[in-house]
Amino acid sequence: MEEELQWIREVLAGNKQAYAHIINKYKNPLYATILRMTKNPQDAQDFVQEAFIKVYERLDQFKETGSFSSWLYRVAINHCLDQYRKKYYQTSSNPIDEERVVNPQHPELVFLKKEKSRQLERLIATLPEDERLIILLRYVNELSYDEISHLADVPVSTVRNKLHRAKKKMRATIKRERVDMSVTDQGLTFKVEDVIADSSRVSLSYLILNQNGKALNAYLNFPNPPNIVTVTDQNGNPIQSFSGGWRDDSDYGQLEFSLREYENVEQVTISFDISEMNGKQGNWQLEIPVDLRENSELTKTIELDKEKTEVSGVTIQLKKWQEAPSSNELKYETMLTQKEQLRIDGQVKNMKEKFKGTGDIPYIHTDTAMAYHIEDEEKNIIYRWNTLDEDNGTSALQSMGQSLEKLGHVDWNDSFIPKKDLSRLTFVLEGVYKAEPSDFSISFHPKELKKEPVSFDYEGNSLSIKKMTKDHEFGLRKSWNPIEKKTSILIEIEGYKEIDGAELGHWILTDDKGDTYPVYGSGSLLNPTDDSGRRETTLELRVYGLKSIPEKAVLHLMSVKRYYPVESEWRIPLY
Missing domain, CATH: 2.60.40 (Immunoglobulin-like)
Incomplete structure (x- = not known):
């Protein structure tokens, strides 16, 4: 992932040749996937080339806190689906085929059988990016778990867990009331239909409609001018963890704001200030209030700031354990001890000196992480995060790490699927990971x-x-x-x-x-x-x-x- 981020940063800094690395890494698996969908080698080659151009054009919209492979496949596969549909199914009016999603081969989605195609689109649009991609690959593209695992670069167990989580959210969403707030100007309507909020995120889906109520392209290039979207908490403090997306074969756009980095958020206000829509200049302003207090009352938090230890030159500082309706989360930091930091810093300097003047020296990667599990009173493992294990994350949703200023210092947030009737859980450390210079x-x-x-x-x-x-x-x-x-x-x-x-x-x-x-x-x-x-x-x-x-x-x-x-x-x- 760090290598991919380096390529992305180089491309955005003006080094367009660095994009070739991304193409080379993903061209073959992406081509294989599109060929499986189209059954036509020439179509697959054309669609993949077009998709890479689209990914390149939207590269500045990727957020480094997410999975790049998931984001790339979402953009690329959605583009290819759209092109394939336009070429071979011009008469099709439903971007997502309800019968395919509720195919008897997938009985776990039979609860959606009476829902219309547009509702399915709306529900899928409100899912987090990684879950949305897996739903599309599984039920629209009909890929196997192994194929999705390869494409998304995650273990099969993670695919199954995310798929289960996504379907659970969709079931819950069907029972909720829609927001249906809108603003109209210049014959165009910007409409927010659904807002889903929990302790970790706020997500919404929106439409752009013409005077006849027909849905138009949902692309608005949020949050860049001239179209601005801001989120503030009950005290007016900004929430800045933004991600967004749309699908060329869908009427819906989707926005998501992560709350994981923010404390004591009880209410948020989502404010839209849109000046340009579908080539028209106008004024579309809309405010969406979201009350999080009901979910907050169901959230249990255990402060762990006093829990700290050292293992093999790595310091672990636990911060918080949180149990909520949407996810259970462990927040912590890993960092090098002062002695270890001095040792590794010296090794990095010696290595740079060794190859000085011989050519370009790449970034020497150093970071820290930990392996652990969480068990119940009977010592049954409920949650686990250890990349040595083939079943890497037991009931894990995702692990997000943010590198901090000091060498090897990382701020982590691991989230897991909530389970019922859990009590008296215990965190158990298994080991630590340390990236350091090599002399091989x-x-x-x-x-x-x-x-x-x-x-x-x-x-x-x-x-x-x-x-x-x-x-x-x-x-x-x-x-x-x-x-x-x-x-x-x-x-x-x-x-x-x-x-x-x-x-x-x-x-x-x-x-x-x-x-x-x-x-x-x-x-x-x-x-x-x-x-x-x-x-x-x-x-x-x-x-x-x-x-x-x-x-x-x-x-x-x-x-x-x-x-x-x-x-x-x-x-x-x-x-």
Whole structure:
């Protein structure tokens, strides 16, 4: 994720070539998905190219607190669905097929059978972005759990949990009253139909209607001028955690405001000040009051500010455990101890000095995290967050981390599906993760790899460098055909990773002339384990700026994430 954020920041800063990294990482899985939908290779290729242009145009709308892969697939797949529908189903009037969503093959959604297609759209529009994507992929595109897991880059268990959570919210939403507040000017009406609020978020769906009541394109480019949307609490303090979206094949737009970073919010007011809609200048102002007090009364909070410990150079500061109707949440911070911070900072400086003057040195990634579970009185595990486990997050919704100013300091908010009749829960620490500089290097002769791959072992990773070749990839250019081919050097690595093996981070490559080049990597880790408890893994490392394959090359691993289990349990009551 950090690597993707780096690419996004580079693109938004004006380095358009960095977008090629995103295309290269997602072009094949996205093409496979669209081909499955269209059953036509030429259509799939056309739609994918168009989708990447649309993602590029909307890249500034991605919020770094969310999952980039989920956001990208939402934009890309919705565009492809829209194009496919326009090309082959011009007579279709329902963007979402009710019969498909309530297909008998999916009996868990039979409760929606009597609802009209527009209501389904409205309900789906109010879901959080990651849940909305999974609903669409599962019930509109009819993808399998494994396919969704691959596309969204999350475990199958997470797909199932989010799908269950989304359907539960949709069931609850059907029973609620609609807001139906609107404002009209210049023959256009801006209408807010539904607002869903809980302790963690406020979400709403809206429509743009013409004089005949027909829904128009819902794109408004919130919150950028000339269309402004603001949210304030009962004291007039701004709520700034904004995300929004719309679907080209849907009448509805969706806005969402996260409340996880804010304390004691009892009421919010959502204010719209719209000056341009569907190419018309006008004045559309609307205020939507939302009362959160009823949900607040159902929320139980346990303050944990005094709970602090240190494990293997990582300090853990618990902050709060919160149980609410919508989600249960654990808030905490992880950071390096002062001694560890000085050690790692020294390693980073030494590494930069070592490669100084040889070429571009990438950002050396350092962060911290923890693994833990929450159990009941009988020591049954109710919730769990540990990336070493194949079933990574038991009943987990999401884990959000925000890097703070100091090296390795991260502010975390983990949320879980609420469960009934829980009492006397206990937090149990299992271990900590620490990303730190690495001193590992491996040299090889590229032209000899075909005959004899180079194998190496490093901290639970048994890998082989299989080949190093020139590779043609898609890029962007200003032209009637904005997709162009570019050439990079591709290094393919295969092997196995132990369950508790280190996670390999950023690499750089040095050629036989002593010049250094940044390396951009992507990989996959298969969940099934072999008889030795290992998981099959593949890595694709791309080198840019290297014009030809050298006689000799050296790969330098710049960072590695290690897991350190606790020596003795740290248990904190959550009651």
